[in-house]
Amino acid sequence: MTIARASISVLGTSALLFEAPGEMALESQQRIWALAREAQGWPEVREAVPGMNNLMLSFASAPRTLGDLEARLHAAWLVAKPLPLEGRVVELPVVYGGTGGPHMGDVVAHTGMSIDEIVERHSAPLYPVYALGSHPGYCYLGGMDPRIATPRRKVPVVSIPGGAVSIGGAQTGVSASAGPSGWNTIGSTSMHFFDPAQDPPALLRPGDSIRFRVEKVIR
Amino acid sequence: MIEILSASALATVQDLGRTGALRWGVGTSGAMDPLALAAGNILLGNDEGAAAIEVPVFPFQVRFAQDCAFAITGADVAARLDDEALLPWWSAPARAGQVLQLGLPQPGPWRASRAYLCVAGGVDVPPALGSRSTQLRGAFGGHEGRALRQGDSLRVGSTNGEQRTTGIGLVPPALALPLHVDDLPAIRVLPAAEYANYSEASRAAFWSEPWKITAQSDRYGYRLSGTPLEAVSALEMRSHGIVPGVIQVPPGGQPIVQMRDAQPSGGYPKLGTVIEADLWRLGQAPIGSRVRFVETNWDDAVAALAQTRRWLDEVRRLVELHRGSR
Amino acid sequence: MMNSNSDRVRQLSDWLAGTDIARLELRGHGESICLRREGGRIVVAQDEPALVPADAPSVTATAASVGVFLHRHPLRDTAIAETGTTVCRGQTVGLLQIGALLLPVASPCDGVVAAMLLEHGATAGYGERLVELHPLPAGA
Numbered sequence: 001m002t003i004a005r006a007s008i009s010v011l012g013t014s015a016l017l018f019e020a021p022g023e024m025a026l027e028s029q030q031r032i033w034a035l036a037r038e039a040q041g042w043p044e045v046r047e048a049v050p051g052m053n054n055l056m057l058s059f060a061s062a063p064r065t066l067g068d069l070e071a072r073l074h075a076a077w078l079v080a081k082p083l084p085l086e087g088r089v090v091e092l093p094v095v096y097g098g099t100g101g102p103h104m105g106d107v108v109a110h111t112g113m114s115i116d117e118i119v120e121r122h123s124a125p126l127y128p129v130y131a132l133g134s135h136p137g138y139c140y141l142g143g144m145d146p147r148i149a150t151p152r153r154k155v156p157v158v159s160i161p162g163g164a165v166s167i168g169g170a171q172t173g174v175s176a177s178a179g180p181s182g183w184n185t186i187g188s189t190s191m192h193f194f195d196p197a198q199d200p201p202a203l204l205r206p207g208d209s210i211r212f213r214v215e216k217v218i219r
Numbered sequence: 220m221i222e223i224l225s226a227s228a229l230a231t232v233q234d235l236g237r238t239g240a241l242r243w244g245v246g247t248s249g250a251m252d253p254l255a256l257a258a259g260n261i262l263l264g265n266d267e268g269a270a271a272i273e274v275p276v277f278p279f280q281v282r283f284a285q286d287c288a289f290a291i292t293g294a295d296v297a298a299r300l301d302d303e304a305l306l307p308w309w310s311a312p313a314r315a316g317q318v319l320q321l322g323l324p325q326p327g328p329w330r331a332s333r334a335y336l337c338v339a340g341g342v343d344v345p346p347a348l349g350s351r352s353t354q355l356r357g358a359f360g361g362h363e364g365r366a367l368r369q370g371d372s373l374r375v376g377s378t379n380g381e382q383r384t385t386g387i388g389l390v391p392p393a394l395a396l397p398l399h400v401d402d403l404p405a406i407r408v409l410p411a412a413e414y415a416n417y418s419e420a421s422r423a424a425f426w427s428e429p430w431k432i433t434a435q436s437d438r439y440g441y442r443l444s445g446t447p448l449e450a451v452s453a454l455e456m457r458s459h460g461i462v463p464g465v466i467q468v469p470p471g472g473q474p475i476v477q478m479r480d481a482q483p484s485g486g487y488p489k490l491g492t493v494i495e496a497d498l499w500r501l502g503q504a505p506i507g508s509r510v511r512f513v514e515t516n517w518d519d520a521v522a523a524l525a526q527t528r529r530w531l532d533e534v535r536r537l538v539e540l541h542r543g544s545r
Numbered sequence: 546m547m548n549s550n551s552d553r554v555r556q557l558s559d560w561l562a563g564t565d566i567a568r569l570e571l572r573g574h575g576e577s578i579c580l581r582r583e584g585g586r587i588v589v590a591q592d593e594p595a596l597v598p599a600d601a602p603s604v605t606a607t608a609a610s611v612g613v614f615l616h617r618h619p620l621r622d623t624a625i626a627e628t629g630t631t632v633c634r635g636q637t638v639g640l641l642q643i644g645a646l647l648l649p650v651a652s653p654c655d656g657v658v659a660a661m662l663l664e665h666g667a668t669a670g671y672g673e674r675l676v677e678l679h680p681l682p683a684g685a
Contacts (some may be wrong), residue, residue: 009412012492013520014462017412024457049241049460051484056460058241062495062521132244133458133484136357140458140484151455152486154470168486169455176244179356180439182469182487194243196347196359202243295620301583306637307620308647314583327620388640388647394619395645530645537646541610 006077008070013062018073019054024170026142028053029130030082033206037083038076044069050131050206052140052171085207089126092174092189092210094165098218100188107167107184110150115219121145122172122186123212129204137176137194137202141210144172156182163188165212221338223371224280224318232342232361235268237350246483247463248352248360251333251438251502252293254392254527259292259337261535262310264383269341270351274334279321283313287375288339288383293503294331297322309388329393332505339383340376355480384542392530400511403429404504406497407515407523411465411489413454421448425490429509436506438480447472450488458486464493476501496523558587570683604654605662606676608669612641612648616665626658638676641669656680
């Protein structure tokens with residue numbers, strides 16, 4: 001989905017949401033990282049949290065008026081240069097399909113592709129970590145092949161396990177712990193993405209990359 | 220130590236929430252009624268954000284293994300300390316060995332669903348990422364990252380030898396800061412980015428009709444039932460940060476309000492967000508009850524936040540003033 | 546003297562624990578002991594103020610500060626202490642509201658609640674008489 005221009009909206013009095021225009025792309029995400037770094041230093045902002053080509057600013061305290069902050073945000077976006085965060089590449093072995101990939105059939109049905117084609121297209125790219133969110137240690141990844149995009153499920157699943165590899169719309173990701181999900185789970189992997197005793201507690205961060213290695217395909 | 224005697228539960232250790240960890244995908248958790256938790260702490264001379272036990276299911280029983288000053292705020296649950304009936308929103312001293320029983324939420328001018336057991340010194344569990352709130356997904360924080368079970372023992376923090384005043388109480392904010400429309404609790408909402416994507420009829424229904432809190436409601440989210448809300452177009456959205464209070468409308472048209480344990484990000488279209496100042500009102504609305512949503516604007520939402528802040532400050536001022544008079 | 550006093554207290558506590566008496570007071574030459582049952586234990590009631598003479602016709606609880614006198618808690622529709630009921634010294638018989646704060650109005654004696662002297666919701670001045678009680682004779 002293309003968004004025409006940067007838009008700013010409120011999430012109650014708790015946060016501001018900035019959505020970047022244009023196609024979802026790595027360079028745009030790198031500018032979001034730059035914007036986050038800039039905004040993190042502003043007095044109103046408790047946390048600048050990148051999403052997928054968007055940025056949420058959670059308020060330390062809700063400002064009396066928004067005009068100044070909005071203007072500052074627009075201005076900072078205009079001059080934001082892509083921040084080329086470069087991190088590690090983490091390789092995850094994935095068992096595609098089978099009981100660990102209960103919604104592979106739905107992706108097949110939606111895309112019209114075979115399981116093997118879907119596995120090939122899903123495991124080919126090197127996926128940059130765009131952002132963390134959703135649950136502790138979970139990484140939103142960029143770079144998925146649009147041909148395997150499958151809409152989020154109408155009825156979310158009550159619980160899928162940690163390690164579930166899923167497709168939601170044009171995005172893909174790996175669950176870091178058991179919980180509900182509206183995405184289509186096509187496989188599973190094992191990895192510890194989060195440990196609250198560590199500093200930082202998350203294994204991955206924006207700028208790292210994930211590669212899915214095909215360990216097995218269950219048809 | 221406080222010993223948990225009750226088997227059933229969903230009771231969790233909470234404080235005012237975990238902030239600063241959104242960058243790692245960690246949401247705030249924290250009390251569904253932060254005003255009640257803070258007020259209970261203030262009654263006992265604690266920091267506002269000291270950890271307490273949030274109790275959503277009753278009856279609930281604990282035994283105090285040591286002398287302890289405590290307070291119960293939130294729902295009036297006809298609490299009893301051994302044989303003695305306690306007033307709601309009240310602080311009292313417990314002696315070692317005494318048993319505290321919280322009963323069912325009582326009928327009255329305020330229907331509420333959660334009680335907070337606060338103790339002088341706070342519930343002493345190790346902080347995780349700066350907070351003692353329970354993070355259920357990922358199982359950390361609070362007491363072992365999970366709901367309390369029969370046989371659990373919780374440590375009580377030190378009061379550094381200070382004698383804490385007890386035997387005083389508060390007029391609950393539901394009575395001090397009332398908000399109703401047509402005799403139902405009113406919850407103020409700021410429209411969100413996709414508000415205009417809902418049909419005019421749906422938007423009108425959202426503001427004018429009562430919404431029922433269904434049984435599929437919990438700390439993650441409140442699923443509401445009412446007139447199905449229709450989107451004008453199907454939006455496939457990018458994942459973005461969200462906060463407690465965000466009202467999403469999945470394809471079925473029945474809104475879900477994200478609550479304290481909600482994911483910190485999501486990709487469903489958003490109709491609006493319950494303002495931070497009113498999250499406690501919704502958080503206390505019992506399953507099966509109905510609420511009304513009221514459209515508000517930025518200025519009024521910020522003013523509402525200031526109002527709750529003033530109420531807490533006034534409580535602190537009065538409690539400290541009367542500390543010596545007991 | 547102290548030792549025999551604490552021995553005596555222990556003896557009385559042990560004896561009292563075996564009965565279903567809720568409260569025991571002994572008064573003698575310039576000293577008094579008050580024991581009461583609390584939960585499953587017998588405790589010594591500490592720091593008691595001077596007992597009200599048993600032959601006083603009535604006793605009042607007064608306002609310890611300016612505030613709004615309440616017969617019942619704002620969340621409840623029943624009186625905290627109905628007239629005609631028996632209360633212990635120190636037991637809450639009403640509330641004094643000062644803004645957000647609720648202070649207990651405590652009974653100055655063991656006794657029977659005779660009357661509310663101020664309406665529910667009326668403002669009380671400092672020292673104003675709020676609740677009238679008929680004290681119980683000592684040892685009752």
